[in-house]
Amino acid sequence: MHMxxxxxxxxxxxxxxxxxxxxxxxxxxxxxxxxxxxxxPLMGVMGAFVFAAQMINFSIPGTGSSGHLGxxxxxxxxxxPYAGFLTMASILLIQAxxxxxxxxxxxxxxxxxxxxxxxxxxxxxxxxxxxxKGVTSKRIFAGSMASALVxxxxxxxxxxxxxxxxxxxxxxxxxxxxLMQPIHLAxxxxxxxxxxxxxxxxxxxxxxxxxxxxxxxAFGNISMKKVxxxxxxxxxxxxxxxxWFASANPDGLEWSIEKTAGTAELEAPDGIHETLSEIQSxxxxxxxxDFKASENEKTAGQAENAWPAVNAGTSVSGxxxxxxxxxxxVFTGWGIMLIKRKKIKTTA
Amino acid sequence: MRLLDDLARKExxxxxxxxxxxxLTTVVYLTVVVSFERYEIIGLLxxxxxxxxxxxxxxxxxxxxxxxILLIEPFIIGIGILNPLxxxxxxxxxxxxxxxxxxxxxxxxxxCSLTVTASILLIATxxxxRFAAALRMLKIxxxxxxxxxxTYRYISVLIEEVSRMIRAYSLRALGQKGLKWSAWGSFAGQxxxxxxxxxxxxxxxxxLRGFTGEYYTGDIAKLSFQDLxxxxxxxxxxxIARIYNIPILIGSLFTGVMR
Numbered sequence: 001m002h003m004x005x006x007x008x009x010x011x012x013x014x015x016x017x018x019x020x021x022x023x024x025x026x027x028x029x030x031x032x033x034x035x036x037x038x039x040x041p042l043m044g045v046m047g048a049f050v051f052a053a054q055m056i057n058f059s060i061p062g063t064g065s066s067g068h069l070g071x072x073x074x075x076x077x078x079x080x081p082y083a084g085f086l087t088m089a090s091i092l093l094i095q096a097x098x099x100x101x102x103x104x105x106x107x108x109x110x111x112x113x114x115x116x117x118x119x120x121x122x123x124x125x126x127x128x129x130x131x132x133k134g135v136t137s138k139r140i141f142a143g144s145m146a147s148a149l150v151x152x153x154x155x156x157x158x159x160x161x162x163x164x165x166x167x168x169x170x171x172x173x174x175x176x177x178x179l180m181q182p183i184h185l186a187x188x189x190x191x192x193x194x195x196x197x198x199x200x201x202x203x204x205x206x207x208x209x210x211x212x213x214x215x216x217x218a219f220g221n222i223s224m225k226k227v228x229x230x231x232x233x234x235x236x237x238x239x240x241x242x243x244w245f246a247s248a249n250p251d252g253l254e255w256s257i258e259k260t261a262g263t264a265e266l267e268a269p270d271g272i273h274e275t276l277s278e279i280q281s282x283x284x285x286x287x288x289x290d291f292k293a294s295e296n297e298k299t300a301g302q303a304e305n306a307w308p309a310v311n312a313g314t315s316v317s318g319x320x321x322x323x324x325x326x327x328x329x330v331f332t333g334w335g336i337m338l339i340k341r342k343k344i345k346t347t348a
Numbered sequence: 349m350r351l352l353d354d355l356a357r358k359e360x361x362x363x364x365x366x367x368x369x370x371x372l373t374t375v376v377y378l379t380v381v382v383s384f385e386r387y388e389i390i391g392l393l394x395x396x397x398x399x400x401x402x403x404x405x406x407x408x409x410x411x412x413x414x415x416x417i418l419l420i421e422p423f424i425i426g427i428g429i430l431n432p433l434x435x436x437x438x439x440x441x442x443x444x445x446x447x448x449x450x451x452x453x454x455x456x457x458x459x460c461s462l463t464v465t466a467s468i469l470l471i472a473t474x475x476x477x478r479f480a481a482a483l484r485m486l487k488i489x490x491x492x493x494x495x496x497x498x499t500y501r502y503i504s505v506l507i508e509e510v511s512r513m514i515r516a517y518s519l520r521a522l523g524q525k526g527l528k529w530s531a532w533g534s535f536a537g538q539x540x541x542x543x544x545x546x547x548x549x550x551x552x553x554x555x556l557r558g559f560t561g562e563y564y565t566g567d568i569a570k571l572s573f574q575d576l577x578x579x580x581x582x583x584x585x586x587x588i589a590r591i592y593n594i595p596i597l598i599g600s601l602f603t604g605v606m607r
Contacts, residue, residue, distance in 0.1 A: 006382065006424060007424075041554060042548075042551070043499075044494070044497070045499075047499030048543075049506055049540060051503045052539070053536055055507065056526075058526060058527050059528060060529075061528075066527075087495065089492070093496060097467055097471040098471060100416065100417060100420040100467055105375075169428070197532035197537075201536075202540060206544070321597065321599020326393055330400065332401065333404040337404050340407060
């Protein structure tokens with residue numbers, strides 16, 4: 001469910017980073033008010049626990065397959081929403097940096113999809129509500145199951161929205177939703193079962209741990225009404241931002257459109273184009289082959305923004321130029337390494 | 349992970365660049381690469397210069413890092429591979445008809461490789477401690493940074509512990525795939541309880557050493573002219589490569605010359 005940088009646009013990534021930073025700042029403020037510095041090592045080590053627990057294969061009875069723990073609900077239940085959210089955020093940062101699992105630009109999306117829904121929606125409104133009259137193993141099961149399912153469905157739906165708003169894939173909305181939601185229903189069931197099993201065990205062995213986390217008010221003294229108002233304002237603002245970005249340019253936030261053919265910019269009255277075409281008209285046997293074609297293409301590109309027509313002329317230069325760029329890059333790198341090695345040898 | 353730790357301890361020109369500068373350069377790089385539209389392939393190629401130069405200057409081993417990157421690719425292929433299924437419209441490229449879906453797929457694949465490489469290279473040349481210091485300079489609250497460092501520090505400890513438990517379990521459960529249903533709670537729960545106790549000990553140890561909630565990053569030199577030049581140079585290159593399609597320029601020059 002981690003989104004990669006390659007699938008999002010800067011606008012979506014930036015908006016989600018800002019949103020996540022806001023939620024994180026709020027959580028940090030809440031934690032500071034509690035002045036519970038004992039929680040810092042606990043959060044740190046629990047983050048590492050979730051990492052390590054992801055190695056465990058939970059074999060699913062009767063299917064022959066196995067599932068893994070995501071950990072968002074577990075963190076929310078054991079640490080409370082604020083500490084849980086921050087712990088999830090640091091887990092995701094380490095995954096992005098060290099494993100390339102989810103990216104730095106997509107970081108905001110990932111923290112929101114995996115941390116916000118678990119800690120600030122599913123935990124306070126579902127898990128806490130189910131266990132409000134005291135904890136029993138049945139209530140733990142129902143609460144973990146329902147909250148894991150809801151959190152994962154919301155998270156998966158966000159992935160769909162964020163991907164579509166970024167316009168990086170061609171997946172149609174309905175098909176993407178039909179693909180994502182059922183998969184995450186299955187993942188949610190496994191997540192709910194594993195979370196319930198672990199929480200029940202901890203509750204039997206060390207009930208004090210659960211009590212401590214449960215005593216913490218999810219939203220302090222803030223009333224439910226205020227929370228819902230704030231959420232709906234956020235939805236309107238974010239939605240407005242997205243649609244503004246989306247309508248500013250029909251094809252997302254891309255600066256220019258005819259990039260595949262690489263034409264529009266060449267028409268700009270810059271020195272580069274003129275010098276190049278000068279050199280070219282001096283050297284080329286078919287001087288008009290390329291740039292004339294580009295001009296035709298510009299109009300073609302304007303007519304159909306989404307897909308600039310690629311003709312043979314630019315394709316050939318594209319392939320040749322691409323190959324040369326790659327060769328040059330590899331050669332440069334190789335050259336530097338050779339020189340460096342030589343230096344080491346001479347100094348040694 | 350240990351490999352990246354070791355690599356971050358090297359002393360090269362790239363390693364000595366200010367961590368904040370490297371973080372910002374990476375962010376600019378990612379933003380520019382990701383800003384390309386979905387059909388772009390050729391314009392993305394110049395961006396391979398950035399990882400290659402870092403590999404070369406920072407004296408990083410290519411094979412193990414490439415292996416890490418390849419491990420990630422299946423995820424992105426999973427989503428990207430659906431593109432050819434949904435977009436069958438054809439486009440002529442160099443006289444060959446290709447479906448647009450494959451073009452987007454390739455574009456996503458290149459973007460993914462570049463962005464994943466950039467993130468891993470950032471940490472391989474910076475290291476977690478200096479990265480955390482850069483976060484502090486960006487005014488990220490210390491609670492988060494401290495907690496991030498602790499998580500990072502304990503991952504390898506807990507992973508070792510969990511893999512010992514998994515080995516012990518699988519030696520006693522021949523032919524069984526994964527953890528059986530009835531042991532789910534107790535297996536993971538035991539580790540969790542130990543984790544809680546460990547956290548308590550860690551906290552006591554921190555207190556004994558005078559922990560007051562403050563986090564010290566040690567010496568990080570101030571921004572030098574070299575750092576700023578590094579940032580400005582790369583940003584300029586990224587922006588130029590974003591605006592001008594360099595391979596096409598080179599290509600049209602050379603196809604011209606050859607004819």
